[in-house]
Amino acid sequence: MATSKDKKHLVIIGGGFAGLNLAKHIDKAQWSVTIIDRNNYHSFPPLFYQVASSGLEPASISFPFRREMLSRKCRGCEFHLGEADRIDTARREVHTQFETLSYDALVLAAGSTNNFFGIPDLEKKVYTLKSTPEAIRCRNEILDRLERASLCPDRDKRRRLLTFAVVGGGPAGVEIAGALGEFKRYTLKREYPSLDLDDMRVVLIEGTGKLLGTMSEKSSEDALRGLEQLMVDVQLNKKMDSYDDGVLRFADGSTIETDTVVWTAGVRAVSFEMEGTDVQPGHAGRWEVDAYNSIVGIDDVYAIGDIAIMSTVKYPKGHPQVAQVALQQGANLAENLNNPHREARAFEYNDKGSMATIGRNRAVADIGKMHLSGKAAWFAWLVVHLMTLLGMRNRAVVFINWMWSYFTFSAGLRILIRPEKYPLRKYWKE
Amino acid sequence: MATSKDKKHLVIIGGGFAGLNLAKHIDKAQWSVTIIDRNNYHSFPPLFYQVASSGLEPASISFPFRREMLSRKCRGCEFHLGEADRIDTARREVHTQFETLSYDALVLAAGSTNNFFGIPDLEKKVYTLKSTPEAIRCRNEILDRLERASLCPDRDKRRRLLTFAVVGGGPAGVEIAGALGEFKRYTLKREYPSLDLDDMRVVLIEGTGKLLGTMSEKSSEDALRGLEQLMVDVQLNKKMDSYDDGVLRFADGSTIETDTVVWTAGVRAVSFEMEGTDVQPGHAGRWEVDAYNSIVGIDDVYAIGDIAIMSTVKYPKGHPQVAQVALQQGANLAENLNNPHREARAFEYNDKGSMATIGRNRAVADIGKMHLSGKAAWFAWLVVHLMTLLGMRNRAVVFINWMWSYFTFSAGLRILIRPEKYPLRKYWKE
Numbered sequence: 008m009a010t011s012k013d014k015k016h017l018v019i020i021g022g023g024f025a026g027l028n029l030a031k032h033i034d035k036a037q038w039s040v041t042i043i044d045r046n047n048y049h050s051f052p053p054l055f056y057q058v059a060s061s062g063l064e065p066a067s068i069s070f071p072f073r074r075e076m077l078s079r080k081c082r083g084c085e086f087h088l089g090e091a092d093r094i095d096t097a098r099r100e101v102h103t104q105f106e107t108l109s110y111d112a113l114v115l116a117a118g119s120t121n122n123f124f125g126i127p128d129l130e131k132k133v134y135t136l137k138s139t140p141e142a143i144r145c146r147n148e149i150l151d152r153l154e155r156a157s158l159c160p161d162r163d164k165r166r167r168l169l170t171f172a173v174v175g176g177g178p179a180g181v182e183i184a185g186a187l188g189e190f191k192r193y194t195l196k197r198e199y200p201s202l203d204l205d206d207m208r209v210v211l212i213e214g215t216g217k218l219l220g221t222m223s224e225k226s227s228e229d230a231l232r233g234l235e236q237l238m239v240d241v242q243l244n245k246k247m248d249s250y251d252d253g254v255l256r257f258a259d260g261s262t263i264e265t266d267t268v269v270w271t272a273g274v275r276a277v278s279f280e281m282e283g284t285d286v287q288p289g290h291a292g293r294w295e296v297d298a299y300n301s302i303v304g305i306d307d308v309y310a311i312g313d314i315a316i317m318s319t320v321k322y323p324k325g326h327p328q329v330a331q332v333a334l335q336q337g338a339n340l341a342e343n344l345n346n347p348h349r350e351a352r353a354f355e356y357n358d359k360g361s362m363a364t365i366g367r368n369r370a371v372a373d374i375g376k377m378h379l380s381g382k383a384a385w386f387a388w389l390v391v392h393l394m395t396l397l398g399m400r401n402r403a404v405v406f407i408n409w410m411w412s413y414f415t416f417s418a419g420l421r422i423l424i425r426p427e428k429y430p431l432r433k434y435w436k437e
Numbered sequence: 438m439a440t441s442k443d444k445k446h447l448v449i450i451g452g453g454f455a456g457l458n459l460a461k462h463i464d465k466a467q468w469s470v471t472i473i474d475r476n477n478y479h480s481f482p483p484l485f486y487q488v489a490s491s492g493l494e495p496a497s498i499s500f501p502f503r504r505e506m507l508s509r510k511c512r513g514c515e516f517h518l519g520e521a522d523r524i525d526t527a528r529r530e531v532h533t534q535f536e537t538l539s540y541d542a543l544v545l546a547a548g549s550t551n552n553f554f555g556i557p558d559l560e561k562k563v564y565t566l567k568s569t570p571e572a573i574r575c576r577n578e579i580l581d582r583l584e585r586a587s588l589c590p591d592r593d594k595r596r597r598l599l600t601f602a603v604v605g606g607g608p609a610g611v612e613i614a615g616a617l618g619e620f621k622r623y624t625l626k627r628e629y630p631s632l633d634l635d636d637m638r639v640v641l642i643e644g645t646g647k648l649l650g651t652m653s654e655k656s657s658e659d660a661l662r663g664l665e666q667l668m669v670d671v672q673l674n675k676k677m678d679s680y681d682d683g684v685l686r687f688a689d690g691s692t693i694e695t696d697t698v699v700w701t702a703g704v705r706a707v708s709f710e711m712e713g714t715d716v717q718p719g720h721a722g723r724w725e726v727d728a729y730n731s732i733v734g735i736d737d738v739y740a741i742g743d744i745a746i747m748s749t750v751k752y753p754k755g756h757p758q759v760a761q762v763a764l765q766q767g768a769n770l771a772e773n774l775n776n777p778h779r780e781a782r783a784f785e786y787n788d789k790g791s792m793a794t795i796g797r798n799r800a801v802a803d804i805g806k807m808h809l810s811g812k813a814a815w816f817a818w819l820v821v822h823l824m825t826l827l828g829m830r831n832r833a834v835v836f837i838n839w840m841w842s843y844f845t846f847s848a849g850l851r852i853l854i855r856p857e858k859y860p861l862r863k864y865w866k867e
Contacts, residue, residue: 047584047853066494071851073628085631088584105588139854154477154518158535198503201515400841404834411830421501423477424569 014039015111017344018101020091021277022049022072025312025333026116031080032341038112040084043103047072047088049397050139053330054405056179058142059149059269060186061418065139067404070397091117096305097283112307112344115279115294116337119313119328122273122291132250133270136179143424145269149187150423152267157201169207170265172255174247175272176213177220178363181230183269184211185365186418188237193416210240210263212247212255214272219363219371221327226363226371229380233365247272274328276314289316293325298353300340311336317354326356330395364388367413444469445541447774448531450521451707452479452502455742455763456546461510462771468542470514473533477502477518479827480569483760484835486609488572489579489699490616491848495569497834500827521547526735527713542737542774545709545724546767549743549758552703552721562680563700566609573854575699579617580853582697587631599637600695602685604677605702606643607650608793611660613699614641615795616848618667623846640670640693642677642685644702649793649801651757656793656801659810663795677702704758706744719746723755728783730770741766747784756786760825794818797843 015038019026022044030040051068058065072086089103094113101108121137123129134145149171156168173184187209195207211218211234218230218241234241246258255263276292286304289295293316294302300315302308312333316325326332336354343351360374362384370384379387389409396402412418445468449456452474460470481498488495502516519533524543531538551567553559564575579601586598603614617639625637641648641664648660648671664671676688685693706722716734719725723746724732730739730747742763746755756762766784773781790804792814800814809817819839826832842848 047580047851064494064496065854066850066852069852069854071628073851074847077627087588089588105585143854150477155535158517158519197507198501400837403837407830407833407837417504420496421477421503422496422499424495424499424573 016041016109017112017114018043018108018110019114019116020101021115021117021312021314022086023052023116023118023312023333024330025118025337026114027075027081028334028337029114029116029311029341030084032338032345034341034345035083037345041087041108042072042084043087043089043091043101043108044072045088045090046139047086049075051396052137053178053392055136055139055142056182056186058139059136059145059183060190061146061150061421062186062412063405063408064420065143067401067408068396069139070401075397091279093280093282095282096308099307110307112309114340115302115308115310115314116312116333117277117279117314119274119276121270122275123270124273126249129250129270133174133268135270136183137274147423147425148267150421153199153202154423156206157199162206165202166206166208167253167264168266169202170210170263171208171267171269172210172212172263172265173269173271174212174255175270176211176215176218176241176243177271180211180213180269180271181218181234181363181365183271184209184239184241185234185237185369188234188239189366190418192237194418198417208240209238210242210265212242212245212257214244214246216244218243222361222363222371223373223378225378226373226380229371230363230365233369233371236369237366274313299343299351300336300354309340311340322356329361331359332356362388362391367416446471446539447542447544448473448538448540449544449546450531451545451547451742451744452516453482453546453548453742453763454760455548455767456544457505457511458764458767459544459546459741459771460514462768462775464771464775465513467775471517471538472502472514473517473519473521473531473538474502475518475520476569477516479505481826482567483608483822485566485569485572486612486616488569489566489575489613490620491576491580491851492616492842493835493838494850495573497831497838498826499569500831505827521709523710523712525712526738529737540737542739544770545732545738545740545744546742546763547707547709547744549704549706551700552705553700554703556679559680559700563604563698565700566613567704575613577853577855578697580851583629583632584853586636587629592636595632596636596638597683597694598696599632600640600693601638601697601699602640602642602693602695603699603701604642604685605700606641606645606648606671606673607701608791610641610643610699610701611648611664611793611795613701614639614669614671615664615667615799618664618669619796620848622667624848628847628851638670639668640672640695642672642675642687644674644676646674648673652791652793652801653803653808655808656803656810659801660793660795663799663801666799667796704743729773729781730766730784739770741770752786759791761789762786792818792821797846
């Protein structure tokens with residue numbers, strides 16, 4: 008421990024794609040590294056929707072930080088559980104509920120959470136997909152609706168229970184709507200023989216005229232067609248006004264009656280209490296950074312990934328909030344911190360393409376100018392996600408689950424596990 | 438559906454080992470069958486302790502009823518989610534929070550839950566292992582203590598956080614204590630470098646003079662030795678008095694300071710509100726049944742598995758509350774219900790033996806007069822449990838997890854997932 012005194016202390020808030028990749032690339036001979044995270048595991052947000060749709064177990068897409076700290080690239084990094092409540096940039100301290108840490112350099116990599124755009128109480132009425140517990144809750148609520156509907160003799164109530172509205176046509180919205188459509192098409196009649204196909208309705212609502220806004224026109228059209236084949240009712244150019252008493256209201260006056268709204272319509276950066284500086288976060292809570300991911304106006308504080316916004320010629324409104332940007336910013340910042348005497352390298356995003364899956368054998372991918380869809384894109388999607396997952400065990404388990412679902416036409420993990428503190432009786436009674 | 442009118446309606450409360458096996462063996466040409474369960478999945482209690490010790494994910498030992506209802510043996514059975522609140526034996530009705538079902542024959546197979554022997558508020562202070570959510574909660578609390586301890590500069594507090602007391606020396610107690618001991622011996626120093634081996638203490642407390650009371654003397658001794666090798670402090674003949682303000686008190690005046698008590702010391706049968714009869718359940722809420730699992734004094738109502746107690750010459754105090762008895766009673770009752778015109782066959786328990794695992798390469802097994810221990814027993818334990826699990830997917834995933842743990846000397850799923858409704862900040866602050 009004597010040598011660690013000579014090292015500078017790097018504190019990273021958040022062990023997601025950005026923070027963890029920074030930790031992997033930082034030179035541990037120069038820096039002693041502490042990762043703070045509110046969870047004791049690294050998670051894999053691109054597959055949260057599969058937890059929500061009963062396709063994967065939460066643990067399969069999570070990896071304990073303490074195991075990752077034993078890996079070759081992370082050896083020497085420390086993991087501290089906690090929520091960074093408050094940062095004091097004058098004293099160079101980070102406070103969590105458990106401790107106060109001093110830093111020489113601080114990196115904000117806490118990512119993003121849901122944005123409800125100030126719609127009152129919306130947070131309490133909808134289900135979201137921005138963390139593992141949220142995805143588990145979404146899974147439980149979907150399964151709850153199916154079970155309750157199967158016992159409900161009143162057709163109107165039953166239809167209402169089986170109306171699933173997904174708000175937001177980005178990748179998460181398209182993917183969860185696709186999974187629900189697939190359930191309707193392939194599984195409903197078999198596993199819920201008392202229900203009619205017509206009772207179930209999946210609606211995907213998008214405010215703009217295009218699904219998968221950041222992807223190509225072709226991908227967006229293919230996604231729309233794919234969802235329609237899965238009996239998803241896609242409604243474009245539809246602006247949501249309110250959601251009260253089980254009624255979704257839109258700007259055009261139309262309504263949808265539903266007990267289950269999955270909200271994927273917006274994100275904002277995770278926020279902190281900041282002391283010792285006047286610098287404030289910008290649009291949607293994102294911290295404005297220069298080309299080196301340094302927050303302008305606060306010494307030795309950086310922001311990477313979803314929480315940062317960097318305006319460049321190619322991306323004047325900032326980069327997309329995706330895993331690739333986070334990973335690359337983490338690596339680039341490590342490179343710059345490792346070489347303080349060399350001229351810092353400006354971040355340049357190498358867009359490797361983007362993809363979204365709609366259902367079995369159905370996906371879309373844009374890779375450079377190339378566009379893939381159908382089976383080829385779906386297969387590419389599988390391989391890319393399997394390879395990006397942390398840990399051999401997780402890869403093996405995810406692979407088995409995917410094969411199982413593929414051959415049985417059914418998600419294998421339709422398990423409604425309520426937190427122990429919510430006894431079924433209390434929670435369900437209406 | 439026309440033919441189902443001619444069939445008699447069999448309602449089974451509980452889809453555990455007993456209820457599900459009855460459903461598999463019942464003649465669907467004579468009976469229309471409804472299984473009511475509070476969960477939408479069949480679970481596998483012998484492995485709950487592995488969920489609690491981060492060895493397995495809950496879904497790997499759960500199987501959705503609706504999928505099982507598609508299997509060859511269960512085809513035609515219906516699954517209804519719900520808790521059987523109230524039974525009216527005069528009207529022959531079962532009430533759940535969702536519906537009222539009429540029956541021609543009713544089988545109570547709802548199993549057992551924790552028994553706190555009237556110790557006030559004990560339920561709220563200890564962690565238990567009698568259901569999947571309880572096991573998940575136990576896992577979360579154990580991981581919470583480890584993380585908190587690793588951030589705690591005060592040695593006394595740290596030691597208190599790392600004292601894990603397991604009360605009850607039956608199979609569940611031995612198994613969870615073994616898993617905790619294994620963690621201490623093989624994983625603690627590696628994954629929690631800031632903690633000392635001496636800080637952690639695992640205590641197993643048993644009221645009688647013998648671990649694994651129902652097993653052979655030899656098994657009991659081997660289990661004791663195995664646990665001691667895993668640095669578990671086994672205390673026999675120790676009667677617990679109370680647990681208040683983090684202090685476990687015993688009849689002999691001794692105390693243990695701990696924030697974490699895992700309670701495996703007793704079970705009682707799940708209870709119902711019963712109307713239309715004066716018959717009451719007996720010792721620990723178990724329903725007294727005759728040799729055919731019929732509840733004496735209530736027409737066409739049966740009890741099987743943990744919830745029943747059948748006094749026989751060989752088992753004057755009833756059979757042990759284990760999976761084998763439940764499975765066999767389910768099959769025997771099905772046989773009798775299928776053949777109403779034949780003389781009913783009295784239940785006879787075919788004891789195939791019992792086993793308990795202590796840790797890697799350490800287990801004990803009694804098979805007839807034979808006793809196995811060490812590697813052989815451990816391997817037998819693995820094979821038996823793997824074969825008994827429902828579903829190929831589950832077997833494959835469990836197998837991968839076990840292999841992974843075996844070769845890495847570590848449980849792979851050390852993931853602390855709080856229910857979404859308990860934000861970390863609120864839950865943890867002291």
